[in-house]
Amino acid sequence: MSGRRRLLALPPLGADLIHHVFDPLGADVIVPAERSRDALHAELADADLVIGDFTGELAIDAAAVAAAPHLAFVQMPSVGVDTVDVDALTAAGVPVANTAGANARSVAEWALGAALDLSRQLSWADRRMREGGWPQLETAARGSDELANRRVGVLGMGAIGAEVTRLFEAFGCQVAYWSRRRRDTGVYRELDDLLAGSDILVVCLPRTPETVGLLDSPRLALLPEGAFLVNVARGGIAPDDAVLAALESGRLGGAALDVYEREPLPADHPLRRHESVLLSPHAAGSTRQSQLNIITAVIDNIRAAVEGRPVANVVNGLGPLIRRR
Known part of the structure; x- marks a missing residue:
């Protein structure tokens, strides 16, 4: 394959916007004629650079990789890479990059705000006020607490x-962590020990085969009674049914959920009706600042790939120089 590089852009954005952003980078920019599997595979036949679809609707799965003989690089416009088959891409010799760190502040602020909401019963009191009530005593009775000194x-x-x-x-909290790789800083605890000593559990793990179902019902039962769960990771790490059961049993005093096993969350899902749940539509990282960080990282990497310079944030262990296939 020679000549200008062909960049297939899959995010669910308008074609005019995609061309406005990426045409200046020196590649032929392609947007699928329709958002379907057949259209995706047809365009992959000639594409060598791909900007992935963070929604997963146009997933780069093993079949898509097989349909892309010239594919040389996949750039995800997100931190998560669970909407692409990383193993299949690695086997094909295709580097995959994410936008690591681009939305860290946005997601962390959401997690903190959600914990404050649960601790002070903010959303619950707001709903009662909108219904015409004045739940001054009830709000305190539900267990309104400060964050300071919480574990x-x-x-x-x-x-x-x-x-x-x-x-x-x-905020004065006592923070410890568990990670698949121990860091040089911070207070590390083994997973079950961490759960048993956490008044508030914040989930920030990537979705991998090892983390799916990690926080099942037996694990959630290790939390202190009345603990809060804040999930800004990916759906399935804490299965929705397990979270719901822990809420119903009182093991969880509340949950703030930005992610779900099925997205969008079905309209009739019981989590939508639970009074102790704060719901968010996978938007914890969706601030103007983080979106600017993400698009800047994507532009920088695509420009580097086109110009033959190393790309950043390759997640699958392959070299950062993008070579034609």
């Missing part, structure tokens, strides 16, 4: 986990 467990110590730790410590 906070952080699962995952990447960029988001590190920022979560910093923000909660600034």
Whole structure:
């Protein structure tokens, strides 16, 4: 394959916007004619650079990789890479990059705000006020607490986990963490020990085969009674049914959820009706600042790939120089 590089852009954005952003980078920019598997595979036949679809609707799975003989690089416009088959891409020799750290502050601030909401019953009191009530005594009776001196467990110590730790410590919380790789800083505890000593558990782990179902019902039962769960990771790490059961039993005093096993969360899902749940539509990282960080990281990497310079944030252990295939 020779000549200009062909960049297939899969994010669910308007074609005019995609061309406005990426045409100046020196590649032929392609947007699928329709958001379907057939259209995706047709365009992959000639594409060598791909910007992935963070929604997973146009997933780069093993079949898509097989349909892309010239594919040389996949750039995800997100921190998570669970909407692409990393193993299949690695086997094909295709580097995959993410935008590590781009939304760390945004997600960490959401986690802190969600913990404050649960601790002070903010959303619950707001709903009662909008219904015409005046739940002054009831709010306190539900267990309104300060964050200071609460024991906070952080699962995952990447960029988001590190920022979560910093923000909660600034509020006077006692923070410890568990991660698949132990860090040189911070208070590390083994997973079950961390759960048993966490008044607030913040989940920041990537979704991998090892983390799916990690926080099942037996693990959630290790938490102190009335603990709070704040999940800013990915759906399935704490299965929705397990979370719901822990809420119903009182093991969880509340949960703030930005992610779910099925997204969008079905309209009739019982989590939508639970009074002790704060719901968010996978938007913890969606601030203007983080979106600017993400698009800047994507532009920088695509420009580097086109110009023959090393790309940043390759997650699958392959070299950062993007070579034609």
